Amino acid sequence: MRVILLASLLTPVLAMAQTESQPACPTLARADFTTAVENREPTNTVSQVPVSTAELFFYTEVHDGSHQTLYHHWSLNGEPFVDVTLEIGSDFWRTWSSKTLTGLGMKAGDTWSVSVTGAPGCELGHWQVTLTESGNAPAAPDTSTQGTPDRTAPPPPSPSQTQSPANADGAQQAAPTDSAPVDLSANFMAIEELLTLGDTRGARSAIKRARALTGNAQQLAELDQMDKDNQAFAELNQLIRQRDIPAARQKLQALMVSVPPESPVYPALQGRHKLLDQLNEMNRDSAALQAAAAP
Known part of the structure; x- marks a missing residue:
């Protein structure tokens, strides 16, 4: 009887505690x-x-x-x-x-x-x-003055290849049928921005979309390597989140050697280099405090 009574008294208390811990x-x-x-x-x-x-x-x-x-x-x-x-x-x-x-x-x-x-x-x-x-949209910001690496641009089109403004947008959506390189500078800029924010999943989607715009073998190979570097960058971020600083630094050093400076991945690696330096400094300060507090 006492057990039943105790349970009946605790039930509303537990319900109240659950309500307080999980706001509406x-x-x-x-x-x-x-x-x-x-x-x-x-x-x-x-x-x-x-x-x-x-x-x-x-x-x-x-x-x-x-x-x-x-x-x-x-x-x-x-x-x-x-x-x-x-x-x-x-x-x-x-x-x-x-x-x-x-x-x-x-x-x-x-x-x-x-x-x-x-x-x-x-x-x-x-x-x-x-x-x-169809329809009108706000114009894209002018990025011509931003300091981004030069990308290989296609040769100027001949008069017969020049498209009217009405068809220009549609023509940019499909990959060309020949092997001429296309201008992917805007795509690379978007990938670099995403990686700077640490959004490797978004960067991977952007890389896939850039691949759909070109049929040039060299550009496709560059994008394939960029996708691999992006995956390695995601692994680096995981090591940093786990505070495995030695392993993260080792992986970063390997990537800084293998990733070319003109790659959109490289600025993100430089940012992680600074972050690891800061984490190392924090670890040293923490170790010094612990040593000072030791009896």
């Missing part, structure tokens, strides 16, 4: 794709955008989620692309994530989708936008 899911008052955000508000809401769109945003207005975390899970054509973590600052909070599309070789019919989640068990919804041929 926030409410999404608004959630939409947009092509721009101004003054913390979307300028439009879209379910379709032209392939020439330079950047895509996903905007959310969250209620009753103060100090919780929101996640935007971006996918391209159903494949996970990047996860964005957003902190909710108050019970009325507007926040958004974005994806630069320039250089990814997008084509009509491609779909971007975002799933929004919160704490474990909080599935807040799924939204999708489709790329189309």
Whole structure:
């Protein structure tokens, strides 16, 4: 009898503790794709955008989620692309994530989708936008002045090969039938940006899309090697997350030798070199403190 009574008394206490440890899911008052955000508000809401769109945003207005975390899970054509973590600052909070599309070789019919989640068990919804041929989009930013390595560009087209503006976008989507090299500088810039952010999964998708744009054997071989270097970079990141500094430094040294300086992977390796130096310094400081505190 006492056991039954004790269990009945503990049940509401345990339920209350569980409720306190798992806050209620926030409410999404608004959630939409947009092509721009101004003054913390979307300028439009879209379910379709032209392939020439330079950047895509996903905007959310969250209620009753103060100090919780929101996640935007971006996918391209159903494949996970990047996860964005957003902190909710108050019970009325507007926040958004974005994806630069320039250089990814997008084509009509491609779909971007975002799933929004919160704490474990909080599935807040799924939204999708489709790329189309028609319509106007914000112009892509001018990247001609940025310091990126020169890439092999195709020879100037003959008058018979020159395309009208109406057909230019469509012509860029399919790989050429001959073996002439194509200009992949925008693609390489996007890959470098993704790797600088540590997004190896997104970089791999960008590499695959760059491969679809060229039939040149040399460029294909370069992209294949870039994909292997990207996978090795992902392994390096894993070692760093595990705080296996000796193994990470050994792998980094090997990659710094094997990866050419003009590769989009190389700047990311330089960033990891600085990070490992900082971690080494932190480890030395920690060891010194422990030695000083030892009896």
